[in-house]
Amino acid sequence: MCRIGVYICECGPNIGRTLRLPALVQSTGNLTGVVRVRRVPVLCGREGLDFLGEEIVAQGLDRVVVAGCSPREHESTFRSVLERAGLNPYMLQVANIREQCEWVVRDRDQATGLARRLVAGAVARVRHHEPLLPSEIAVSTDVVVIGAGTAGVRAALTLAGKKRVVHLVERLPCVGGKVPLYEDVFPGMACAACVMDPMLDELLHHDGIRVHLMSSVEELLGFKGNFTVRLLQSPRYVDPEACLGCGACVEACPVRVPDEWNPGLAERRAVAVPYPGVLPSLAVVDPRHCLRWQGEDCRACEEACPFDAVRFEEEARVQEIQAGAVIVATGFDLSDPGRFPQYGYGRLADVITSFELERMLNSSGPTGGRVLRKDGTVPGHAGFVLCVGSRDPRAAPHCSEVCCRYTLKFLHRILAQGAVDRATVFHAGLHLPGGASQDLYRALEGNPSVHFVRMGAPNSAGILEQNGSLAVRFPDEEGRVRSHLVDMAILAPAMEGASGNRELARILHLETGGTGFFDQGITLLDRVEAGREGVFVAGCAAGPTDILGAATGGQAAAGRVLSELVPGETLRLEPVTAGVDETLCSGCAVCEGLCPYGAIERKDDPPRIMVNRVLCRGCGTCAAACPSGAVHCAHFSDGQIAAEVEAMLGREDQGERSKEKGSRIAG
Amino acid sequence: MKSRPARRRPKLGMTWLSSCGGCEESILDLGPDLAGILGQVDLVYWPIGMDGRMEDLCKVPDGGLDAVLINGSVRTEEHVETAGLLRQKARIVVAHGSCAHLGGVYGLANLFSREAVLERSYGEDGPRLPRLLDRVKALGDVVKVDVVIPGCPPTPDRVREALDSLIRGTLARGAVLADDRALCRTCPRGETRRPDTRIRRFRRVHEATLDPDLCFLEQGIVCLGPVTRGGCEARCVRGNLPCRGCFGPVGEVKDQGGGGVGFLAALLEGASEEELEQALDGLADPTGLLYRYSLPSSLFGGRNEGEGP
Numbered sequence: 016m017c018r019i020g021v022y023i024c025e026c027g028p029n030i031g032r033t034l035r036l037p038a039l040v041q042s043t044g045n046l047t048g049v050v051r052v053r054r055v056p057v058l059c060g061r062e063g064l065d066f067l068g069e070e071i072v073a074q075g076l077d078r079v080v081v082a083g084c085s086p087r088e089h090e091s092t093f094r095s096v097l098e099r100a101g102l103n104p105y106m107l108q109v110a111n112i113r114e115q116c117e118w119v120v121r122d123r124d125q126a127t128g129l130a131r132r133l134v135a136g137a138v139a140r141v142r143h144h145e146p147l148l149p150s151e152i153a154v155s156t157d158v159v160v161i162g163a164g165t166a167g168v169r170a171a172l173t174l175a176g177k178k179r180v181v182h183l184v185e186r187l188p189c190v191g192g193k194v195p196l197y198e199d200v201f202p203g204m205a206c207a208a209c210v211m212d213p214m215l216d217e218l219l220h221h222d223g224i225r226v227h228l229m230s231s232v233e234e235l236l237g238f239k240g241n242f243t244v245r246l247l248q249s250p251r252y253v254d255p256e257a258c259l260g261c262g263a264c265v266e267a268c269p270v271r272v273p274d275e276w277n278p279g280l281a282e283r284r285a286v287a288v289p290y291p292g293v294l295p296s297l298a299v300v301d302p303r304h305c306l307r308w309q310g311e312d313c314r315a316c317e318e319a320c321p322f323d324a325v326r327f328e329e330e331a332r333v334q335e336i337q338a339g340a341v342i343v344a345t346g347f348d349l350s351d352p353g354r355f356p357q358y359g360y361g362r363l364a365d366v367i368t369s370f371e372l373e374r375m376l377n378s379s380g381p382t383g384g385r386v387l388r389k390d391g392t393v394p395g396h397a398g399f400v401l402c403v404g405s406r407d408p409r410a411a412p413h414c415s416e417v418c419c420r421y422t423l424k425f426l427h428r429i430l431a432q433g434a435v436d437r438a439t440v441f442h443a444g445l446h447l448p449g450g451a452s453q454d455l456y457r458a459l460e461g462n463p464s465v466h467f468v469r470m471g472a473p474n475s476a477g478i479l480e481q482n483g484s485l486a487v488r489f490p491d492e493e494g495r496v497r498s499h500l501v502d503m504a505i506l507a508p509a510m511e512g513a514s515g516n517r518e519l520a521r522i523l524h525l526e527t528g529g530t531g532f533f534d535q536g537i538t539l540l541d542r543v544e545a546g547r548e549g550v551f552v553a554g555c556a557a558g559p560t561d562i563l564g565a566a567t568g569g570q571a572a573a574g575r576v577l578s579e580l581v582p583g584e585t586l587r588l589e590p591v592t593a594g595v596d597e598t599l600c601s602g603c604a605v606c607e608g609l610c611p612y613g614a615i616e617r618k619d620d621p622p623r624i625m626v627n628r629v630l631c632r633g634c635g636t637c638a639a640a641c642p643s644g645a646v647h648c649a650h651f652s653d654g655q656i657a658a659e660v661e662a663m664l665g666r667e668d669q670g671e672r673s674k675e676k677g678s679r680i681a682g
Numbered sequence: 683m684k685s686r687p688a689r690r691r692p693k694l695g696m697t698w699l700s701s702c703g704g705c706e707e708s709i710l711d712l713g714p715d716l717a718g719i720l721g722q723v724d725l726v727y728w729p730i731g732m733d734g735r736m737e738d739l740c741k742v743p744d745g746g747l748d749a750v751l752i753n754g755s756v757r758t759e760e761h762v763e764t765a766g767l768l769r770q771k772a773r774i775v776v777a778h779g780s781c782a783h784l785g786g787v788y789g790l791a792n793l794f795s796r797e798a799v800l801e802r803s804y805g806e807d808g809p810r811l812p813r814l815l816d817r818v819k820a821l822g823d824v825v826k827v828d829v830v831i832p833g834c835p836p837t838p839d840r841v842r843e844a845l846d847s848l849i850r851g852t853l854a855r856g857a858v859l860a861d862d863r864a865l866c867r868t869c870p871r872g873e874t875r876r877p878d879t880r881i882r883r884f885r886r887v888h889e890a891t892l893d894p895d896l897c898f899l900e901q902g903i904v905c906l907g908p909v910t911r912g913g914c915e916a917r918c919v920r921g922n923l924p925c926r927g928c929f930g931p932v933g934e935v936k937d938q939g940g941g942g943v944g945f946l947a948a949l950l951e952g953a954s955e956e957e958l959e960q961a962l963d964g965l966a967d968p969t970g971l972l973y974r975y976s977l978p979s980s981l982f983g984g985r986n987e988g989e990g991p
Binding site: 598599600601602603604605606607608609617621622623639640641642643644645653 | 862863864865866867872873875876877878879880907908909912931932933934935941942944945947948949
């Protein structure tokens with residue numbers, strides 16, 4: 016026979032104005048198994064908690080029902096009282112008579128009747144409760160960082176500085192992201208390579224950081240402190256230990272294809288060292304274009320390599336990593352301006368993107384730092400068109416943050432080196448936050464070679480060919496169509512989330528916004544929250560930001576990981592998990608595809624499933640879907656739920672004392 | 683159970699209530715084995731096969747039959763009386779077939795009132811019938827059942843198993859003569875089921891060219907294998923037809939159709955309410971499909987409020 020104590024909390028003045036508590040106390044006392052019913056002014060206060068603990072011992076209770084606020088508020092509080100008083104914490108049931116009765120029902124009789132039902136349900140349920148024991152596992156403090164751009168690298172170095180093992184996962188064959196491809200960076204016009212190279216060198220030589228290049232995350236299982244990350248590494252076909260990046264293989268390769276690193280500007284070979292100064296300096300074979308994958312027996316690169324570094328037999332590699340946290344730092348892509356035909360991008364030869372100009376200005380880039388039109392001549396007049404796609408609800412509603420500032424950077428650079436005679440900036444309001452950007456702007460004020468022209472709206476310009484020049488046309492603020500002739504037009508396309516973000520979001524169980532950024536968890540006080548515990552987002556993956564913003568984001572995410580995952584701490588695994596009765600399971604696998612946590616594995620011979628209790632979060636989806644009744648969820652058994660429902664509906668449970676007169680649950 | 687001389691032939695009775703005769707056929711399906719089995723039992727009462735009257739049955743002492751096989755649903759007051767009388771006379775009552783086990787196909791009549799059923803079947807001038815109960819019931823709703831032979835009709839192996847154990851004196855109370863687990867476990871197509879498959883539109887059997895080797899659910903065809911006890915040797919599946927659930931739910935599952943709704947909903951895929959509606963368009967007569975054999979013993983069709991035998 017159970018010894019159940021029921022404690023009705025008055026929640027200060029919150030419960031009892033509508034509810035008739037004396038009637039509730041009386042009916043509760045008649046319920047089977049109830050040996051004690053008490054009203055308590057504030058059960059969650061110190062006095063109330065002490066009282067509850069003393070009652071459990073003094074009354075020899077084996078189960079407790081608390082009628083009061085929502086279990087979301089204080090279930091764990093009361094569970095710890097049970098634990099301290101020597102009871103298993105799961106021998107508690109909370110009946111929510113505040114949010115579900117007192118606060119929502121006006122009629123006193125109705126509210127009281129409803130509370131009686133809830134308490135009767137809780138009492139009936141708690142009779143079926145069983146003690147559950149939590150288990151503990153050591154927390155993993157290793158971290159997976161996805162993306163080796165500015166944000167990812169800053170995060171990795173910050174974490175490694177506190178002796179965390181970092182797995183830096185990068186889709187490309189090199190580290191550094193986009194910045195190493197630039198010549199200089201705003202606002203100080205610092206040399207990009209000078210800023211990045213020492214940091215990347217530290218990264219590549221750090222004992223605590225394992226860099227996984229050409230790799231992607233294929234699966235993320237588990238939860239904060241206990242993730243299992245499956246990585247897929249594509250083959251480089253070049254042994255990184257033997258290759259020096261000398262380029263002998265590149266010279267020998269007979270294939271020529273457009274160079275992604277220098278779009279519209281250069282070709283590359285099927286084996287390539289991505290760009291001059293790339294880190295690590297290693298060649299990579301591109302199987303999409305290499306003749307060996309087109310059925311030809313070409314060995315030109317292999318024969319040319321002085322170090323025998325080419326490995327055609329290499330295969331993709333899968334590995335699983337245990338980690339406690341994941342930082343997503345996948346950066347951004349520029350949207351394709353070809354999406355707006357009015358700009359003529361792809362059709363008009365000298366309409367290029369800002370990235371193409373970055374590559375032209377790079378002293379080790381395809382033009383050696385010279386700005387050239389497609390016909391090889393120097394443009395006299397360069398036009399910079401801002402907000403191509405940005406701030407337009409039909410395209411990218413956001414401001415891309417950096418375009419105005421990098422345009423100032425371009426102006427300084429091209430005027431300094433005399434690359435053009437004149438430059439015109441077509442903008443819809445300049446976004447130049449911070450003192451350094453204003454300095455950059457002021458230095459151009461009064462310069463007769465530079466003109467700032469205001470368009471009526473973002474993303475409203477069009478470009479036409481006119482007598483061998485380009486006519487940039489747009490409505491001005493009064494709506495009059497204006498036209499300016501330039502020799503080259505540089506578009507500032509909207510930034511959007513990196514191309515793989517949506518797929519990665521699916522794998523990581525995160526959400527992306529309409530423009531592909533992981534900005535869904537971000538709040539006013541937190542820019543690294545990703546919307547899932549143990550997963551953080553840093554840099555442009557969370558939305559457009561500048562280099563400093565990306566670096567800061569990386570450090571912020573690393574800071575969160577350092578404060579949340581401490582070596583030596585343990586994770587308490589909730590005992591409320593699913594389990595399988597193998598004598599009933601037919602292995603039909605209905606549950607397997609439903610599990611949001613990948614916690615269900617199918618076994619053969621005989622066919623059946625097993626629940627991995629470390630991965631299971633006790634959501635109960637499998638138990639609800641199991642057609643054989645073979646999967647059950649601890650603390651939510653059919654028996655417990657049925658007892659609660661039946662008691663709420665006023666049905667008698669076995670051995671119910673409530674058949675006695677006056678104890679029927681009021682309707 | 684009292685021990686008794688091993689040679690004594692067990693006394694057996696068999697009868698039908700509201701039945702299509704298929705379960706009687708399941709006896710004849712024993713084929714050549716039938717003669718041997720009949721030679722080892724003392725068949726006392728079998729109205730469809732031999733002269734048998736109620737008054738003769740009444741003369742049998744209580745507990746005088748070792749076992750009685752009852753097939754068919756409980757539809758009329760006469761069925762209740764017959765079942766009660768046989769319960770009194772037999773030490774072991776066997777629910778023979780889906781109707782006795784779960785209420786059976788006739789149980790779908792529970793979707794309509796008794797009056798509507800009579801009106802539809804016979805119009806105004808119906809024949810004189812024993813009074814119909816308000817609802818069709820399973821045998822277990824009116825008498826205690828000791829053993830179940832599931833199936834519509836039961837397979838010969840299951841019937842032979844029952845009669846063999848009766849002859850050997852090992853027929854144990856509480857047994858359901860079938861597997862403890864769902865059909866998928868023994869289904870020849872079980873391994874072709876992929877956990878990630880989702881159904882965008884259910885198809886009916888006549889709408890599809892059926893792959894004879896692939897799990898029906900993979901083909902978008904409703905198969906109740908996951909929610910149905912195995913033990914039928916997957917006969918329908920081997921005949922390239924999906925399971926319709928005649929062996930009833932597994933173990934502790936109380937509501938076979940509810941389980942069916944649960945796991946089919948889990949497999950459905952659709953981005954919007956409309957897409958889900960479309961997916962369900964292929965599910966004609968869900969009640970008739972999912973509760974085909976078990977409506978009277980289901981949670982909502984099995985309560986016999988206010989109806990006494």
